[in-house]
Amino acid sequence: MSKFKDSVLQIVRSVPKGKIVSYGQVSLMAGIPRAALQVGGVLHIAGDQVCWWRVINNQGRISTKCTEHFPLLQKQLLEEDGVKVSGDLKIDIKKNRWRPSLNTLKKFSLSDEHVYQIQEKFGV
């Protein structure tokens, strides 16, 4: 288990029901700003250990092509969470994105610089 993987799992697990995050956001919160692609990889492996469906790409679209966790399933799970998903699998990420509080961020042992970046991009 790499530290990166652990962080990703911890972060995804803390995304509240009804909210979503982008791969890039998780990556930044994990302390490695540009490892969005790897976040997907971790989720692919982790599977049902976490709420993988609460992670989508930064354009509000579903990215998975996996046969185990296919787009339609993700849409269904999101709607169970209370998140609207349009017919063409688009989501209003602006309205639904999880904006972690400063206090929450402290739990992820991030550098001050990263905390600042997160606040800048996804700030409350």
Added chain:
DNA sequence: ATAATGACATGTT
């Protein structure tokens, strides 16, 4: 050690 591989992000066309 080196190279290929992505459930991505962002800027240009």
Added chain:
DNA sequence: TAACATGCCATTA
């Protein structure tokens, strides 16, 4: 809007 081109980096072969 959509298609392309680059940048990126943990994993795996």
